[in-house]
Amino acid sequence: MTTGYGMYPKDIAGLLAAAGEAGIVLTYAEDRAFADISLNRFASVNSTRLDWQGVEVLERSEEFDGDGLREMVRRYGDEGELVVVFWGNHAVPSVALAAEAVAAHAEMVVGSCYECWLYFTDGHVLIEFQDGEGFVAARVPN
Incomplete structure (x- = not known):
């Protein structure tokens, strides 16, 4: 299934350049x-949407912009915590960034896609973003 994965890194080139x-x-x-x-x-x-029934939902937000993401990243992630960003299109490669880099470039994250998921590796929190609908933050089930 590796065929097609990561074929379009240019879709996130701005984010990668900004994050260095x-x-x-x-x-x-x-x-x-x-x-x-x-x-x-x-x-x-x-x-492409996660089912939130039966999991610990921490927050739902109707915001769907960089400011909304930035606030959630700061609420659920420590500055140096590793955050993995999965895109709705598997042809765009997933990236790992420090939480402070995600917060600093939140507009670029939400501007790069219609949907994505952010996994906070230390806190085991996942945030789903659906453009036009907002964010959901939940604990990852064991």
């Missing part, structure tokens, strides 16, 4: 390993 050395592009194997401990622990609805 703070941004790491994940290989397919790394993407799948992080997905196994985060995204894959949730059921899905309509293939």
Whole structure:
């Protein structure tokens, strides 16, 4: 299934350039390993939305802009915590950034996609972003 993964890094080139050395592009194997401990622990609805029933939802926000994401990142992540960003399109490679880099470039994160998921590796929190609908933050189930 590695065919097609990461074929379009140019879609996030601005974010990677802004983040500099703070941004790491994940290989397919790394993407799948992080997905196994985060995204894959949730059921899905309509293939691209997570099912929040039966999990600890921490917050729902109707905001869907950089400011809304920035506030959530600061609320649920420590500055140096590693955050993995999964994009709605698997052809765009997942990236790992420090939480402060995600907060600093939040507009670029939400501006790069219609949907994405951010996994906070220390706090085991996942934030789902759906453009026009907002954010949901939840604890990753065990």
